[in-house]
Amino acid sequence: MTRSGDQEIELLGEYLRSFPAIDTHDHLYPAEMLQQQVVTPNGPGMDLCGLWQTSYFPWTQPLPPRSPAEPFSQWWAQAKSAFPHGRALSVYHHLTRAIHDLYDVDFGRLDDDEANRLNEQIFGKYQSTTDWVREVVTERANIELVFIDPCWHYGELRYYYPFQILVLRIQQFLHGHSSAEFAHDPVVPGKHRISPYDLAQQWGMQIDDFDDYLDLMDRVVAEGKALGAYTLKQAVAYLRTLHFARVPKDRAARAFGKPRGELSGAEIQDFEDFIMWRLAELSAKYDLPFQIHTGPGLLPHSHPMLLCNLIEANPATRFILFHGGVPWVSEIGMMAFKFPNVWLDANWMPILSQTMARRAFHEWLDMVPSNRIMWGCDSLTPEGMYGAAEITRDILAQVLAERVQMGNIGRDDARDIGRQILRENALTMFPQLQARLWKHTGKLPPAPPCAGMVSSR
C-alpha cells in the first residue's frame, strides 16, 4: 500500500504515542519546589511566569525579573514584548506546545485578559501539585519511569515521585581535594552539594590522606548502588574542559588536603582529571553506566570528542553521552560508531534545535546501531517534560517515515526503531527497570524505600 509522506508520519506518530516511554534524564523539581517558583500576591506557587522562567527560553531570550508579590499582570506588561523575538525558537515551541495541549490555549495569540486567565489556570493546577505532575508525566506525556537527576542537590538520593529512578550525581568528588571546598555551599545559587566529608563522618570513616579519600569515593558509589541508584551522572562541562588527562596518582595526591587558594590551576586540574578516571573505573566496577553531559557548557571546551582518550582506555565502562553533543551531533555519532562502549542520549537536543535533532537522528541511524540511542526530556517542570516528549516523538516519526519513504527501512523496522529509542534501549541498559514497570498493572505503586544519602543541612 502506498502512503503519502504525511500519512506515514501520522501513523508512526500515533504508534510512538501508543506505548509508555522511559525517560533517562530529567530534573523534574520536587512538588514543594514547583510550588515555590514564584511569589504571587496570593502566596507562593507556580504560574505562567514561573513556567517560562524555569524553561530554557530565558537562556537565549531574556525575560524581565519579577519582584516578590508583583502581580502577574504587571510582569506580563513588561515580558510580553520579549516573546515575539523568540517565536521561531525550539525552546519556545516545546513549551507553547505543552500550553496548547494541556491548557487548550494558543500562547502566540494571547491578549492580556487571556494571559491572565491562563496564568490563573496554571496557578490552580499547582494547588494539588502531585496529582498534576503525575497526570501530565504519566498520562498525558505517557512516560512510565523517569530518571531524575537532582541538579538542585548534587549527590542526594531521595524519591520525590513514585515513577522516579534514582541518579547518583558524583561530580562533587572532583572538588574534594579539601573539605573546605564544601564549606561555602551553595557555590552556584540554588544548587547544593552533599559533602563527601559529611558522609565520611556519618559512616565513621577517617579521611586523612588521598587513599582514604579514594576509599570514600568507592564507598559512596557502592552505597549509592545499594540504595537504588541505577546510574552515575556528571555535568562538569559547565565548569571545565571535558579533556581529562591520564594523571599519575602521586601527582594528583599533591592537591589533596589543600584548599583552592593554595593550589595552581594545573594542580587543581591534575586532581580533577585523576578523580574523573577513577570514577570511570568505579562505573565499571559497580556496573553503573556513566551519564556525561556534553555539548552546551563551557564552550568550546565541552566538545564530546575531548572524552575520546578516557572512553578508549576504559572499555568496560558504559559511557552514555548526553544531549547528542549539541552542536557536535555528527562528531558524537562517529564516537558511537568507533567506540562500542558509547551510547548516545538525545535528551535536551530536540528542545534546543528541532532541525538539528532531525539531522542528528538521521545521521546516527546511518552510523550507530539503533540499540545504542536513548532519549529524555531534560526539563524541570511537567509542562516542559510534556513538550519535550511530544516534540521528540514528532521528530522521530518524521525521520523514520522519511527513511521508510526512501526505502531505507520497512514500516515494521521504523516502528521497532522508534520503540527501541523511546523505551526498549533503556530497559536493556538498565535491566533493574523491569521490576519498576507498572503501566501494565494500571496502578502506580509507591517508590521503593530509600534510607540515606540525603543532606543533613
Ligand SMILES: [Zn+2]
Ligand atoms: Zn540535564
